[in-house]
Amino acid sequence: MSNRWVEKLEARLGTIVSNPDNLLSAPMQHALLAGGKRLRPKLFNSVLVMFGLDIKDYLDVACALEMVHTYSLVHDDLPAMDDDAYRRGKPTVHVAYDEATAILSGDALLTDAFTVLANAQNLSAEKRIKLVCILAEKAGSSGMVAGQVLDLKATKQTIDVAALNTMHALKTAALFEAALMMGGVVSGVTDLHQLEGCGRALGLAFQIQDDLLDVESTQEAMGKSLSDASHEKASYVRIMGLSDAKEACRATFEKARTLCAALSVDAEPLHTLIDTIEQRNR
């Protein structure tokens, strides 16, 4: 599966925030175009490829996903939240600019994502409104935002693995679920539960892996502050120990593969992506 469309995605993201009326162009570009992994667009794309569609016809949907993800990073990095100074190898928005600019840039990325999604080309109004529903639900108070609330509460508290799973199912996996489900909507899939389940397992696996990389990697390789330990954040490694966390990571990737194999189409593109994620070192 070629990823050459990622260049087109990034060009499109650049165009979206370069609207001449946009006074936050520079900080929004700073956040959006800092060399992220584009995992959520890649998840979305994997479903499209399964159904023989070309993501270049649906780049706006992928952009909306990336914009919502990026807003969450900009706000999570704020001093009142995780207080992180580096992200994707660059100073975070509130460090490069200031706190007010970071709050407003996040607000703009989130709001503009819905403008982009609502105006997405090559999709009926029915499909676009379903996409808005999924993205807003998975990102909102019962999804990603709830995960961030739990994350802040968990800092300096003792929580168990079940609570950690709940937190990451919301904070990380909800947007993975949205990415696969939105690929399903574009492709005409009516029952989205299997894609949702696969996104959830993969999101959790990704997060356990993140905790492992946090311990085993360097800030340089990860491109962000390795701050979870210094903030006494709950992590799989801290709660389960290194060896059990590694096993949980392997088993959760395996669960994602099993759910993926149960899809009613040939899921090779998603299998390939799962392999790529499992092999990442940052």
Added chain:
Amino acid sequence: MSNRWVEKLEARLGTIVSNPDNLLSAPMQHALLAGGKRLRPKLFNSVLVMFGLDIKDYLDVACALEMVHTYSLVHDDLPAMDDDAYRRGKPTVHVAYDEATAILSGDALLTDAFTVLANAQNLSAEKRIKLVCILAEKAGSSGMVAGQVLDLKATKQTIDVAALNTMHALKTAALFEAALMMGGVVSGVTDLHQLEGCGRALGLAFQIQDDLLDVESTQEAMGKSLSDASHEKASYVRIMGLSDAKEACRATFEKARTLCAALSVDAEPLHTLIDTIEQRNR
């Protein structure tokens, strides 16, 4: 025009944020149910009444407007922004809770507004997607957020009346425009420019009036910190003087009335609302 539907609106707002999965229910209720004027829902309703529709069939659209307005207040009040301790007669969210909770509650109000709008009853997918477009565009980086950027820049700077108009056209009027245009979409109006123009004039008039009330009223009557003067914020009174600001206020309300009278339907409900706004003392 009876406003008894406002009770139903507030009950519906309460229900929306009382989702048992919502960990931010309490701060979101704190912000949403603090006795706001519900002006944007009232603007939306005035268009519906003109076209013989009943807002009780479209309460979710009004809720989405109020949620976006409330998110903007919660974020604008943050220490990194206007740093206000009181709003609608109560401590602001970051004072009653904490800064992280205020950031996340604002994020959730904004995101959930799109869930509510996308799922609104009694509207075709075509109309719902148009509503999403309008709300996101008017609230985003070319609308309300841009107004807040200009507002922060204007603090302690000397700006002229034209710049102040541009700022408030974005910060305040954009959501007034959205409210009237969204009423138009629900009512089947295809050309929304006149409603947009009327919303813009009324939003500016409202803001000039706000500056006048800021000077002439007390904190108790306004129910919020009268902080603009202490923050050396640009205001119509400061730039034009009291007498000219009063005249500009009167003339801008008159402009809104003229634009309203030019609508192709009997605009009495909107005229009545303009009168009510002009006569407010808080």
